[in-house]
Amino acid sequence: MRLPIGFRAGATQAGIKPSGKPDLALLVSGTPCSWAFVGTLNKAAAPCVARGRQLLAAGQGLQAIVVNAGNANCATGEQGIWADARMAELAAAQLQLAPETVLTASTGVIGQPLPVEKIEAALPQIRLGLEIDPFMEAIMTTDLVPKMAEATLSSGARVVGVCKGSGMIAPNMATMLAYIVSDAAVSQEELRRGWQGVVDKSFNQVTVDTDTSTNDMAVLMTNGAAGPVDLAEFWQAVERVCVELARKLARDGEGATKLLTVKVTGAKSDVEARKAALSVAASPLWKSAVYGNDPNWGRVMMALGKAGVALEPDKVRITLQGIPLYAGKVLEFDRAQASQAMQAEEVLVEADLGLGEGQGTAWGCDLTEGYVRINALYTT
């Protein structure tokens, strides 16, 4: 996928991933960018997340992102903080930038020292180009597919986004690593005002396994190379890109065979609707039923009930793949037909709580034996 004007990207093999696949990547803008950043709320956050927050507070424009995959550089103490700063210095020196304009990110196994010497040796091999694909491929860990999305504004400005993540994916933070770049001219203030809202409706509504990563970050950066844009149109495009990435993230959840989309309407507020939708998308019992094509809607009701939002079962309506299953009371339905309708790439649950105007959507995936297998043996 072609990058917006003024951006370049590249990657190489540094030998951090045991597989020998590309694992070190650069994303660079020719000029300083306005940017916004949301990082994980996990209290064992990695040094790169803390450093990102510091850079944001320092207020300089962002010009490059350096990412290594295969090692999260988390719970690695003083050495980890040093290694993270060193990775920024090395990338900055190579790109002839100030280290304060280079954001770092690490993703992979927690608690193993980051081999900075490998990064130092490999960085000069990176050739920058106009496509984001090599960057995307290098930042993947257990991801099976690259996740990219784009949108073009009426002015010709473009928005291009990538994200990685497949396990340790849960709400209340940005999801793993997501980078959205645009050549639109948008001020730093405007970006920071709007970014959290988009993240709340996209990445924060994805759940694979309720485990919140220590290294999550979602970054939005614009270099203005394509000139000014209509702000409403810009944010719509950013949200469209992020929702598309969020859906891809859920569909590629570890071991997943299906995308699970949960739409809640009639909640007391949008926030309650999003919370209820996420509770259904995260329920291991409902996710297992989705895997088994079992229209066991009682588990949807259970998950709505535990969500911590206003709920009156007698007012709830539940629809699965368009088939009404419950409407304040148990409905008659053809179980075999409902089960067959669940044998699809995407399973859609709609729940109308009947209490207000709030609406929200969440994305998840089915829970399969594959998730267990992938995670029973990951470090060893």
Next chain:
Amino acid sequence: MRLPIGFRAGATQAGIKPSGKPDLALLVSGTPCSWAFVGTLNKAAAPCVARGRQLLAAGQGLQAIVVNAGNANCATGEQGIWADARMAELAAAQLQLAPETVLTASTGVIGQPLPVEKIEAALPQIRLGLEIDPFMEAIMTTDLVPKMAEATLSSGARVVGVCKGSGMIAPNMATMLAYIVSDAAVSQEELRRGWQGVVDKSFNQVTVDTDTSTNDMAVLMTNGAAGPVDLAEFWQAVERVCVELARKLARDGEGATKLLTVKVTGAKSDVEARKAALSVAASPLWKSAVYGNDPNWGRVMMALGKAGVALEPDKVRITLQGIPLYAGKVLEFDRAQASQAMQAEEVLVEADLGLGEGQGTAWGCDLTEGYVRINALYTT
């Protein structure tokens, strides 16, 4: 297991479970009991939970419990409320008691009408005896083993407890169905004062899959037949019985091959310690690692970090099966030896947060392909 003095129990096959196993059970005291009750916080709670709260508020002594297994009688609307009251009336008539002294409980599939006519036909077949085992066996659903525990006080008074539950097990409520009966003489006020505290340290610290059941309840009842007891000793015995049941519940989690025990010390408070312990015991990633005998302690750190309690990674110490893995920094350890130590019936994680005096324990189980298989096809 022999019941305390003055209690009798029995069960029969009513034909609610498709398997044809016993599914209707009675637990009866010869005289009215002091009692305490904790019910699920799920907002889609079943009629039996709402009725239990009403009985408790009405203030009468409790004399009997009637339980059906195989049908949760939840999300069944007006008919469900009627069916629940009818079950109490039928049991009360047979036992020559007032319906207000009979607690009901249902457990099983959500959203299917309860066949009261089957209960009416089967109730007269129940023969009451002095052992609790038939009651225990009849209330099981996906449980593989009966879960019973007992303690004897120095006065000779006894405490006997049973519980059922294997999936849809998560904190913040009593766990599925738990009944603790004693012939000690303890006032209703004293029981209600102490019960929530015991539940918080035992059943509420168990997690199998983070899904909160709609039908949970934990009941404590004493008939005084063995006379007065030392209250401190009584509560210690009740807690010992409940913790033993909690451990059995976790070990029998759906698909589990191991008990996972997480002890947290050095937290800012006991409440924070319990929360942190539960977060580790509930993490799908750590649970998968326990299944795979993978000493991937970074996932323990991740789960501590997402628990919402005070945490400074540099002060944390993590021990697995007695082997120190992390002490503010990554420790060298023999990975093969640690993996071998995890091949046990019980895996113990100890985390010292290094911040205060708070301590707490949680119990869970490993996450296996078996959990997925059991839950992918349960109703159909």
